Amino acid sequence: MERIAVIDFETTGISPNMGCRATEIAVVMLERGEIVGRYQSLMNAGLPVLGFVASLTGITTAMVRKAPPAAEVMAEVAEFVGSTPLLAHNASFDQKFWDHELSLLRRERVQSFACSMLMARRLFPGAPNHKLGTLTQWARLPHTGQAHRAMADAEMAANLTQHLARELRERHGLAEVSHGLFCTLQKVPMAKMREVLQKHRLG
Numbered sequence: 001m002e003r004i005a006v007i008d009f010e011t012t013g014i015s016p017n018m019g020c021r022a023t024e025i026a027v028v029m030l031e032r033g034e035i036v037g038r039y040q041s042l043m044n045a046g047l048p049v050l051g052f053v054a055s056l057t058g059i060t061t062a063m064v065r066k067a068p069p070a071a072e073v074m075a076e077v078a079e080f081v082g083s084t085p086l087l088a089h090n091a092s093f094d095q096k097f098w099d100h101e102l103s104l105l106r107r108e109r110v111q112s113f114a115c116s117m118l119m120a121r122r123l124f125p126g127a128p129n130h131k132l133g134t135l136t137q138w139a140r141l142p143h144t145g146q147a148h149r150a151m152a153d154a155e156m157a158a159n160l161t162q163h164l165a166r167e168l169r170e171r172h173g174l175a176e177v178s179h180g181l182f183c184t185l186q187k188v189p190m191a192k193m194r195e196v197l198q199k200h201r202l203g
Contacts (some may be wrong), residue, residue, distance in 0.1 A: 001165055001177050003031040004114075005084040008154040010057045012047050016100035021045035022070060023059050026075055029084070030156040033165070035158060040151045041081045042067035057148045074101045076117045083110050085179040089132045089157040089194045098190035114179050116160050118186035122193050123167050129149035132156050139163050 003137065006024040006028045013020030022043055029037035067073075069078045088094035099109055120130045127138050130183045133147050133156070141159040145152035165177045174181070174197070181200070188196045 001032065002179060003029060003036075003084050004087050004161065005029055005081045006087050006097065006154050006161060007081075007094055008150045008157060008160040009094050010059055010148065010150050011097055012045075012049055012053060013093075014093070016096055019047075020097075021047050022097050023049060023064050023067075024150040025073065026154040027077060027081060028151075028154045030158050030161060033065070033162055035139045038151070039077055040154075041073045041076070043070040043073040044068065045070040058146065059149075070101060071105060071192060074076070074105055078102060078105070078107060083166060084109050085114065087114040087116060087157070087161060087179065087182070089160065091117070112179075112183050113123055114182035115158050115186050116164060119164050119182055120160065121194050122188065122190060123164060125190065132160065135160055147195070165168070166196075172197045 008026050009022045010024040011020050011022050013165060024040070026040040026043045027038065028035055042063060044064050047066055049059055050063045086098070086109075092115070097112045103108060117130050117132070120127065120135055124130070124135070124139075128134055132153060136143070136156050136159065139160070141156070141163060144159070146153035147153065164182075168174045168177045168181070185193070185196065
């Protein structure tokens with residue numbers, strides 16, 4: 001698989017449309033099944049972290065106040081990622097924050113997002129659920145640290161992405177697995193997955 005930037009945000013809430021902002025971001029660069037780079041930083045967008053969010057993530061208002069400004073962090077991470085294709089677990093969440101934080105810098109995303117959660121739903125319908133931590137345990141993937149911290153979650157998503165790619169190659173016989181293939185398959189209705197995978201296998 002080509003180079004992919006696996007990202008994870010921690011935030012003050014569920015959507016920038018509700019006035020929420022990012023508090024932490026991490027990026028894990030995957031290339032040919034190996035982690036080849038990492039970026040992680042807390043970020044200060046000037047908002048307090050509510051108690052229930054702090055209890056979930058471990059990120060407090062005091063920690064965020066000491067962090068670099070959000071604009072500085074997003075400028076750095078945007079340069080780190082460049083035009084590399086993006087992936088996240090539950091990507092609709094991370095995509096909203098990526099796009100919003102970039103828009104505040106008057107920048108726009110140029111690449112597509114793949115979603116490891118949507119892919120897992122299609123390839124692992126028998127999993128107990130498709131939360132990142134559950135899938136990591138269910139598939140016996142490495143423990144990467146405290147859940148709901150950006151780097152631990154990004155590394156979990158990277159490990160899951162490699163597991164999904166192996167599943168497509170070894171179980172479904174696909175010779176080539178790419179970010180574009182993920183983007184295609186994650187939109188396929190469950191009932192048609194077998195048929196679509198067979199078409200890709202036969203080329």
